[in-house]
Amino acid sequence: MTVRLYDTKAQALRDFVPVDPANVTMYVCGPTVQSGPHIGHVRAALAFDLLRRWLTHRFGRVTFVRNVTDIDDKVLANATATEPWWALAYRMELEFSRAYAAIGILPPTYEPRATASVTQMQELIAELIDRGHAYASAGDVYFDVRSWPAYGELTHQSVDAMESAADADPRGKRDPRDFALWKGAKEGEPASATWTSPWGAGRPGWHIECSAMSRRYLGPEFDIHGGGLDLRFPHHENEIAQSTAAGDPFARYWVHNGLVTVDGQKMSKSLGNFILAADVLAERDPRVVRYALAGAHYRSSLDISDRAFDEAASALERIDTFRQRSLQAASGDQHTVEPGILPSAFIEAMDDDLGVPQALAALHQAVREGNTAIDAGDIAGAMESAAAVTAMLEVLGLNTTTTANADGGAGVALDALVREMIAQRSRARADKDWAAADRIRDAIAAAGITLEDTPAGTHWSIDA
Structure with a gap:
């Protein structure tokens, strides 16, 4: 079977063929950290977390880069005399990280800050000037x-x-x-927000950041460039122009997620109609938030409402009730089922441009079949359904344990990390790589964490 993705540049579904089938490479535009995340930011990050998880399942390894824009006009504008721009940026970056971890978004392979790659940006700007595609003027440099x-x-x-x-x-x-590729220093801006350059003191423009950082961490050509639909123009249009003008093949596929709307209007900080992620997570279980935000296809708009979260909570309750029933039905029975088998309908849905809504339909079909099997006394059938449900939840990042194992945000982050190690162990077992599976389990045990394999999945707890 072949993974297909909708390529924005081609305006068509394309078979996904990575540069290196043993290592898929992804670059996703991360946040500009002038203020805390709204629920639209979280939905965007979740879309690419789901894509990353699926490509990891299909290809084995994904190198995933998501940047942080920590120097920008908006960051400077929101700084105060008591909180300089760099302190504000770091505080907001932590808020984004907490929100992502809360709903089980895996940490990137690399998460570079723009301020750490200014040298690489200047090198790229110099190349563009040498090639005749950029010019310096009045302290600035333009493409x-x-x-x-x-x-x-x-x-x-x-x-x-x-x-x-x-x-x-x-x-x-x-x-x-x-x-702008380079912005000359202006009167009134803090000296800490400027860097020396061949064109005078200043700071990089927004667009050059991602071109320089993707090249630095993934090379001149990589598989997927992702981001929100609102970034297509001018940000991504400018990225592809400056990178290809510098001679880089750049991204092979362009993938964009749809926006979150409120009453049909795009959610944005500039419009003032945003819903903060922290407020949603204070009122709703993080697993419910993840399900609700994943429920619509990643390319479609998602109108946020209490009803969407209520429906997600009900759906998860049906899944959890079945899993509990299957455990009770299996008690005292010697029948075991090897976990990790994904239904073909689920695989087909995920391969077809990350069709999570159809994948969730396959998940609930397995729940219905499992409940029917329990009612009929078919324990083997129930266990087979439970194993399939667990495998699907693992791929979707919904097979989480309670955060009561640890306190607050640290518990959420710990759970995300342990679940990823459990998923890696499951893949190793499915590949019959017993040595790798044992190494992962030993590493988990060395951290004082106990795993319990059950017909409905693997659960973890911290040793007392």
Whole structure:
């Protein structure tokens, strides 16, 4: 079977063929940390967490990079005399990390901050100047959009139809659509927010960050570039222009998630209609939040409502009730079922552009079949359904234990890490790599954590 993804650039479903089938590479635009995350940020991160989990299941390894934009006009604007921009950025970064961990989003392989890659950004800017695709003017450096005939290829626009780039002072622009690669220092900005450069003191533009960091951590060509639908233009359009103009093949597939809306209107900080992730997580079980945000296809808009969370809670209750029933039915019975078998309907749904709604339908079908088997006294059939349900929950990141094992956010983060190790152990066992499975279990045990394998899944607890 073949994984297919909708490629925004091609505007079509494409068979997914990675550069290296043994190591899928993904770069996802992370947050600009001028303030805390709203639920739209969490939905976006979850979409790519689900894609990462599925590609890990299908290919074995995924190198996943998600950046943090910790220097930006908005970060500087929200700083205060008592909290400088860098302190604000770090505090907000931690809020994003807590929200992600709360609903089981796995930590990235690498999570670079923009401020740690300024040297690489300057090197890329210098290459673009040397190639004739960028120019310095009045302390700034701009990308010359007229110099690159392919500009607009991602969103299929002509340059003349585009709006002026509003990301920098137009004082030195040749064309109003030229966008900033380097922003010269301005009066009133803190000295700590500037770096020396061949073009004068300043800081990088927003768009150059991701081009430089993806090249640094994944190389000049990688498999998937992801982000929200609202980033297609100008951010991703500018990324693909500056990277390809510098000679990099860049991303092979462009994947964008749909936006979260409130009463049909895009949720955004600028509109003031956002719902903070912390508020939602204070009122709802994190597992319910994850289910609700995953319930709509990743490319579709998701209108947030109490009803969506209530329906998610009811769905999870049906799943958990079946799993408990299966455990009770199996007590005293010698019948065992090897866990980890995914139903074909689930696999087909996930392979088809990450069809999580259809995958959830397959999950609930297995629950219904399992309940029917229990009612009929068919313990073997019930255990087979329970094993399938557990395998599907593992892939979807919904097979979590209670966070009572540890306190607060640390408990949530610990649970996410342990669940990932359990998933790796399950994959090793499915591949009959017993040595790897034993190593993972020994590593977990060495940390003082006990695993309990049951017909309905693996549960963990901390040794007393």
